[in-house]
Amino acid sequence: MSVSVLSKTRARPWPLATAAATCLLSFVAFWVAQRLAHVNMLDVMVYRAEGETVRAGGDLYAMRATSANLGMTYPPFAALLFVPLTLVSVPVMRTLATAGNLLLVVALVQLSLQLVRPSLSRTDLWRTTLWVAAVVVWCEPVWTTLRYGQINLLIAVAVLWDLTRRRDSRWAGLGIGLATAVKLTPGLFVVLLLVAGVLLWRRDRNWNTWLRTAVTATGVFLGTTLAVALVLPADSKRFWTETLFETGRVGFAEETANQSIRGVLARLMHTDDPGMWWAVTAALLGGLAMVLAVRAAVRGDKAVAVIVCAFTALMISPISWSHHWVWCVPLLILLADRATRAWPVTGAVALAFASFALWWVPHDPGRPELDQNAGQMVLSAIYPLTTTALLVGYVLMLRRQAVAKE
Numbered sequence: 001m002s003v004s005v006l007s008k009t010r011a012r013p014w015p016l017a018t019a020a021a022t023c024l025l026s027f028v029a030f031w032v033a034q035r036l037a038h039v040n041m042l043d044v045m046v047y048r049a050e051g052e053t054v055r056a057g058g059d060l061y062a063m064r065a066t067s068a069n070l071g072m073t074y075p076p077f078a079a080l081l082f083v084p085l086t087l088v089s090v091p092v093m094r095t096l097a098t099a100g101n102l103l104l105v106v107a108l109v110q111l112s113l114q115l116v117r118p119s120l121s122r123t124d125l126w127r128t129t130l131w132v133a134a135v136v137v138w139c140e141p142v143w144t145t146l147r148y149g150q151i152n153l154l155i156a157v158a159v160l161w162d163l164t165r166r167r168d169s170r171w172a173g174l175g176i177g178l179a180t181a182v183k184l185t186p187g188l189f190v191v192l193l194l195v196a197g198v199l200l201w202r203r204d205r206n207w208n209t210w211l212r213t214a215v216t217a218t219g220v221f222l223g224t225t226l227a228v229a230l231v232l233p234a235d236s237k238r239f240w241t242e243t244l245f246e247t248g249r250v251g252f253a254e255e256t257a258n259q260s261i262r263g264v265l266a267r268l269m270h271t272d273d274p275g276m277w278w279a280v281t282a283a284l285l286g287g288l289a290m291v292l293a294v295r296a297a298v299r300g301d302k303a304v305a306v307i308v309c310a311f312t313a314l315m316i317s318p319i320s321w322s323h324h325w326v327w328c329v330p331l332l333i334l335l336a337d338r339a340t341r342a343w344p345v346t347g348a349v350a351l352a353f354a355s356f357a358l359w360w361v362p363h364d365p366g367r368p369e370l371d372q373n374a375g376q377m378v379l380s381a382i383y384p385l386t387t388t389a390l391l392v393g394y395v396l397m398l399r400r401q402a403v404a405k406e
Helices: 002-011 013-036 042-056 076-081 083-087 090-116 122-136 140-148 152-163 174-182 187-204 209-231 233-241 261-269 276-299 302-316 322-338 340-354 374-379 382-405
Strands: none
Touching (some): 042 140, 076 233, 090 302, 122 322, 140 322, 187 209, 261 374, 302 382
16 A cells, blocks of 8 residues: 555656656747747847937937837836846847746746636646646747747736735735836726726625725836836826827738737728727727626636736737737637637637738738738738637627526
8 A cells, every 4th residue: 555655656746747848848949949930039129229228318219229110119117127138148138038938938827727727736737837838839929929029928927917816915916007017008907907896896895806906006007107207207208198199109000910900900991090990999899898807707707807808908909919919828728628518619719829820911011911802801810800709709608608597
């Protein structure tokens, strides 16, 4: 008996070790593939230039960097965070950015699993995390995030860190507040938290986790933004009064990399400015999606609420580059966990995010996206179409459940 128990005890670490070895091998292969593809890590070079501009006391929003002549589009707080990038050489910075983003892939998977399946044991959590991370690192949004040296994984991890804390955590809200101070789109999570929190308070008359997190996130955002305004007053004034409203500064709306509703409409209408059509469509679809998110939150289905909110932000944003869609990782984990009888759905969604299909259409500085045919439009709208189909499917599922209860 004792020998048998000991044998089983010694055997337990092997699956975890195998998962770790597989994940490491996948990450090494990924790193080699990126080097063979000669990735330029363009965005991290822009971040470095922003940090250098802060150190030199220059004008952040007049700065242009790299051969692509890119300017700063984030709030000034981001530039302060990028100052450490200027303290190391460019090769070291690129290595650290790649290594850091690979670690963030692991963190994103683990937090997503905690969100979807909080009952997992520590060993099962790590084992599943490593297996999943070994696979999802190859999906297009993650690949492109590392290709450019982007901060999307960091933003998603900061948000999910908040939303997977214990109910009594005093720190919940810190991540969302800081993420919103760096990049405004995470602010939609504050809306979700606040509305769900108020509805739960009206029902239970108790100060709840959703409200507390919303208040903390708002306080952190405002405090950080005001502190930065004291340090960088001119840049702060320019961003909040001018740059914030210059949507064309980020890039052309019709670019195939833009996977927002605005990008889809721009390509559909063969124009770089879909105008009110975008505003109306984004308001309607965004409003309906947020209703679904809030209802899920009130029912206690945090995973659905968070993921629907994340994809709503991506859909209604003026520009949502394909690398912003790293939220496909928690989405795929949710589908794999709940759609066990509908595995073709999970497979189809995984294929959409792993196929790189949006890059199969003509795309170059000549702006061929303005002349796409119907087939090319479908391929270049693959992420919004996939998300819309899932939202419709979710609504139909809720209706079937409601009818079954009657």
